[in-house]
Structure formats: C-alpha cells, structure tokens
Amino acid sequence: MQNVISEDANEPKRAEDQKQKIRFTKSSNDQFYTELTKRVNRYFKDNNISKQANGEMIFKTILILGVFVISYVLIISNLFNVWVLIPLAIINGFFTALIGLNIAHDAMHGAYSSNERVNNGLATAFNIIGANDFTWRISHNLIHHTFTNIPDHDSDIDQIPIIRLNPNQDLWKIHRFQYLYTFFFYSLTSLSWVFIKDYALFFGPKIAAYQKQPFPKKEIAKLFAFKAIYYTLFLVVPMITISLPWYAILLGFLLLHIVEGLTLALIFQLAHIVEGTDFPRPDQQGSMENSWAVHQMYTTADFARKSPLANFLFGGLNFQIEHHLFPKICHTHYRKLSPIVQATAKEYNLPFIEHTTFLGAIKSHMKVLKQLGAA
Template sequence: MTTKVKFTNTSRSPFFATVRQRVDGYFTDKAISPHANSAMWAKALFFLVGYAIFYGLILSNQFGPWTMLGLAVILGVFAACIGFNVSHDALHGAFSAHPWVNKLLGGSFYLLGANPYVWKITHNIVHHTFTNIPGHDEDIEVAPGLVRLDPNEKLQPWHRYQQWYTIPLYSLASLSWVFRKDYVKFFKSRIGHHDTAAHPRREHFKLFMSKGLYYVFFLILPFAVLSLAWWQILIGFIVMHLAEGLVLGLVFQLAHAVEGTTFPLPDEKGNMQEAWAIHQLHTTANFAPRSPLAAFICGGLNRQIEHHLFPKVCHIHYPAITAIVKDTAQEFGLPYLENRSFGSALYSHFRLLETLGRQ
C-alpha cells in the first residue's frame, strides 16, 4: 500500500476535544492518577504469580498426564490474561507515570512468547491509528485469503463457510505468534504504510534471544525434567497455546469485527472521511461492559471504545469514564457500539462472518 492515509478533517468535529476535556476533568476532580491504582497492582500480581505457580507445578513433575494437560490449559489462559492486564497497559505507557516501570512490565509480553517491540509497531502505531482500514490495519488480516473480513476483498467459494471455521482458527494465533508472526513482521519493510525497514541492532538481538529463551523454558527444559514422553510434552505445549490463542483471538476480534463496525476506505488521495476519534467510534465496539468478570479477565479490552480514545489511561479506570464517553458520543449524534454480553458479541461476530462470506 503506497498511498499514505491521512485524517485531514480533525478540526471539523469538537467531539474529541470535548470528551478529552471531560475525562481529564474527571481525574482532576477526583484527584486521582489516570495510571494504575492499588487494585490494578493487585490484579497484575495475581496473574503474574498465578502464571509462575502453574508453570512451577508443571515442572514439579508431581502429577499425572491428564492433570498436567489441565495445568497447561490454565497456564495458557493465564498467559493471555497477562497480555491483557499487564503487558497491554504497560506497552501503551498507561500502567505507570514512570517509563521504566512500563518498560519493565511490558517485558511480561515475553511470557507469551511474543515480542514487545514488534507489538508496539503493529498495535500501538498501526492498529490504533488505522483501525479497520483494509490494507493498513493488519490486525484484521486473520488469515488472508482464507478469512474475509474486508468487504472489498475478492469473495471465494470457501468464504461461504467461514463463520464455522474462523473461530477455531483463532486457537492458532498464539502458536503463529511464537513461531512465525514476530519474525515476519520484524523483517517486513513496511507494516501498512509504516516504514519498518531499519530496526535498532539491539532489537535484532532481543528478538532472537527472547525467542530462544522461550523455546528453552517451554520446550527444552520440560523435555529435560519431566518424566513424560516427548509427544506428551509436545501435546501439552500445543494445547497450552491453543487455549492462549483462542482467548487472545476472540477478545481482540469481538472489539472490531462485529455487526455495526465499519471497514472504511480512504479516497484516491488517501484522505479519510471522518476525523480520527469519530473513525474510532465507527470501527470499535464494547462487549459485556457491565460484567465484573469480563473487566477482570479482559483487562479493559471489553471496553475498546474507551481504550482506543484514551490508550494512555490505565484500564482500571475505564468503568468510571465509560459514561462520560457514551454520553458525549450521544450528545454529538455519534455511534456508540456495544454488545451487552460476551455471548451476544460472539453471535454478532458469527453473523458478520456469515454476511461477509456471501455476495
């Protein structure tokens, strides 16, 4: 994609200036920081310690194969929750006012077998700027050619059945991340239209070193200390990542690929028709906004509208600013998309896949 996308009409709508002033006013009036509070630190500690405990239980070699398999599933879910609740906020600079704290906690992304540097380019820069814009937002390219999320993509015969096979494909997301995605993204010259031809030398070292250590701790070390057959260990590793990938894939897709969200294209000059903040409202949706369990597990990603508008605000505050954002959007006559539950969002995603799979 050579045409550079531009949001040229940012001055036409005072929506973002208004909602930002109101959200800033909320933190000022309450005299609280937009970063992590004690509840957020407790939640981060819960997932990090839980991850360490389940990993230790597996390496203790004190359980039978079926129990070990169950522990592998739980470890995969905890890894995804670390990504949602710790890494994501830290890599956005939202966890702490101190950059070194964010950098340290952002390193928890390595526990997923993923690379923080590559993620900050593909997610923070590209996805958050060009949300749902085909050819620019690579987060909507689940499996190019196999899954059709871009209404402008050529329709293939197998797309008729994509609502049935796409969701199981999300299980492969984590395995792809560990063995393929980071390498491919790192060595691409461009992601969307963002130039990625030259990376700092230290990032080359970090990529290969971190991947190597992950393979050691999750493949070589278990082979060395566990009294299981090699194929049992391999199955456990795969199952762990299938659980992790399914959780990651579903949470991210339910925020941008449900009924009501759009996939807008720029004009021939690369100009978008809406201001950036309004574009976010058209391409993003919340799900289960009133569920304490969803808020705890998803790290605020069930409130993606608030996250996309205020990525520097820690997600622990999203429930408090949701009413501000929603009321302001309605005041300006703008959409505010939400599904009441995880189940309704999942069904909406299913129906969208079904719609896009037909002419």
C-alpha cells in the same frame, strides 16, 4: 518508532506498491474529542486520582503473574499425572493470555505507570511469554490504533487469506464457511506469534502495508534472546523434567497455546468485527470522511460493559472504545469513563456501539463472518 517506520505527521510511510497516504479530516466534529478530553480530565481531577495503575491493577498484576508462575512450576515439578497436567496447561495458557491482555498491553501503551522504566520492565513480560514488544508497539500501537478497520491499512483485519475480515479482501468460495472454521485458526494465534509472526515482521520488507527501515541491532538480539528463553522454558525444560513421552509434552504445549490463542484472538476481534462497526475507505486523495476520534466511534465496539468478570479478566478491552480514544489511561479506569464517553457521543450524534454480553458479541462476530463470507 520514527527510526523504524518513516512517518509523515501521524502516519507511517506506505510501501512503494501501495502509495496512498491516509489523512483524517480536520472538521467541526473535532469538537467531540476536545470536549470529551476535557470531561475525562475533569473526572480525574475532581476525584484526585491518577490516570495510571491503581490498587485494582496492582492486585491483578500480582494475581495473574502469580498464577502463571505457580502453574508453570507445578507443570515442570513432575509430581502429577497427565490428568492433572492437562488442567494445569489450560490454566497456564489462559493466564498467559491474561498477561498479554492486562499487564503487557497497558505497559506497552505507557498506561501502566508514568515512569517509562516501569512500563518497559512490565512490557518484558510480553517477550517472556514468547511474543515481542517491539513489533507490537509498531503494528498495534501505531498502525492499528491509527488506521482502525481501514482495509489495506489495518493489519488486524487483513490476516491470512482464508479468513475474510473486511469487505475489500478477495472473496473465495470457502469463505462461506468461515464462520465455522475461523475459530480453529484463532486458536493458532499465539503459536504463530511464537514461531512465525515476529520473525516475519523483523525480517520482512514491511509491517502491514507500511515500508519499514531496518530494525536496531539490539532489538534483533533481544528477539533471539527472548525467543531462546521461551523455547527453553516451555519446551526444553518440560522435556527434561516431566516423565512423559516427548509427544505428550508437545501435545500439552499445543493445548496451552490453543487456549491462549483463542482467548487473545476472540477478545481483540469482538472489538472491531461485529455488527454495527464500519470499514471506512479513503477517497482517491487518501482523505477519510471523519476526524480520527470520530473514526474510532464508527469502527470500534464495547461488549459486556456491566460484567464484573469481563471487566476483571479482559484488560479493559471490552471497553475498546474508551481504550482507542485514551490508550494511555490504565484500563481499570475505563468502567468509570465509559458513561462519560457514551453521553458525549450522544450529544454529538455519534454512534456508541456495544453488545451487552460476551456471548452476544461472539454471536454478532459470527454473523459478520458469515456476511463477509457470502457471495
């Protein structure tokens, strides 16, 4: 990434109009992460297991990719009427989101395998479903994971102006209703990725608030090549093979993305914009109050940790605290690591924010949206 975003230590270069640089405090609370890392490493050593993908992860990969491919083939087979195609589109949209949450996400973090060729190969799935792995590694892996919930730095809490996701954002009158209408915009998340967001990141002057250098030409070529493949597979081929009016096929395409977008947006937002999480700001010199690891404990939340279904479907993102602290560990290990993290946080008098159920986390997210939208 150093050829794309200029870095100073662990930090991208701020754009000229926002020059403040972030520095995390080096203090005694660094001992928390040192001790936690020792305990996590001991867990893997004592159990003689790898930090990368295990049998569960390989099974999930085969299942998710299999359902995605089969549902797509059935859709374009022209064997079914519209009442069968609708649930097939919903299934395909949901499993498209699962590819991103489970397979591509781990691969792009380098957590799926110790072999980078395997990680890069699986990350290609992200491009095939219409997104772009190159921009994701920058905006998510580098920027979001470093500056979690810091207003004007973390692009995940600084989206379109009509949604107010942090207290530093301009407050509009319409925001008082955002806890009701925001979910509509969440449903457009993947459509934005496919048609707008990636192009804006490639050809805009900056990513989030950080100045970027020109992207490599091979990445630009890859962007257009994979976008063309996606448009062909999900728009052109259905138009040719399915005996329905063009507008019906477009509606099916829209339905697919509503399911995909809502799934993706909800899972990510429930990890940072819920009750208990903070939006820390740097002082005038750009220094944060805590070390990076302690900062994650104040800005990140888990949810539905004891739900087998959530653990299987959500790519470990319901264990978001564990993921932010150890992004290079495959998510299928987080369930066992979570008690270690929770106990260590308690020893160091640090918060461990969690919501016990998925619906409880949604309710908490809506409450925070309502609070952020209030005058």
